[in-house]
Amino acid sequence: MKNLKTIAIALLVAFSAATATAQTKKIDVTKSTVNWLGKKVTGQHEGTINLKEGSLIFKGKKLKGGTFTVDMTSMTNTDMKAGEGKEKLEGHLKSADFFGTDKFQTSTLVFKTIAAKGKNVYTVTADLTIKDKTNPVTFDITVNKNTATTSLKVDRTKYDIKYGSGSFFDNLGDKAISDNFDLTVSLKF
Template structure:
């Protein structure tokens, strides 16, 4: 009788473990990179520039219908401005990809790992995670909205935290109207 109870208990433990593992895998939602969009906007004393950057890959983790995590990789080589054209666009794109800014030859990707997602409304989350740019990782927090199979977020990123120094008043004095502000905006529209 004692052996029978132990066998039943072991069977239940294995069954529940398998069920828990299976549901965790089923809750991983891959991002459709080709249907997703990331736009950026950077500011300077005399104006601003904006453009796009491509998502390379990513996924969200859900527990039922509740967001619990995720991970995203961005293709830094795709960084391009959309407010300029011709040689002006080519010059800005080249400069942004150079070591003065994002150094894409040595750092071709950037990464965001969601560590925590706390619901703060029906379809809204306060997300905290780690953002890696140019090999440097810093914590970041932002709001994320999830509706059906779409998610949107707006992030402010402080480039000084990633040692992106060019034209930064945080690193150089007396830049005057050549100053480029440290914070830039990212607007992310994801489909999964």
């Protein structure tokens, strides 16, 4: 009788876990950070960009989805001071040569597939939309309590951002800019 009761409890727990409903956890955009890094032949620049909104979806403790909107107009440079060309660089990044923020004020990231990689680590394939162009990106994300962190590389040329790209223009010399830029993200929820 004791074994039957133990089996019944185990089945009830398994059934409850299997039928657990998804829980959406809203990202605290004031405490979350998105840092960018762009490289060129003669150096690099870095800065921040703000999340407009976002959420992660969990089923039990397992990550099952996510969606994010980035405010492209908030892009700032953090490695230069005012008067050193900071404003000029920020203006150029927001221009049609790069992100065209007058026309494309937001970018989005929507998780499509998620696979558990290890304890609290998942491999995500997501659709990234920049300048109304959508391409898949794959990255690992670590979820720990109320924080999620990730780093990913983005090939800007897939989003029609070709300015200074050695893949599209010849004889750029030391004016060439890397096709990839890096994002380092820390999400609080």
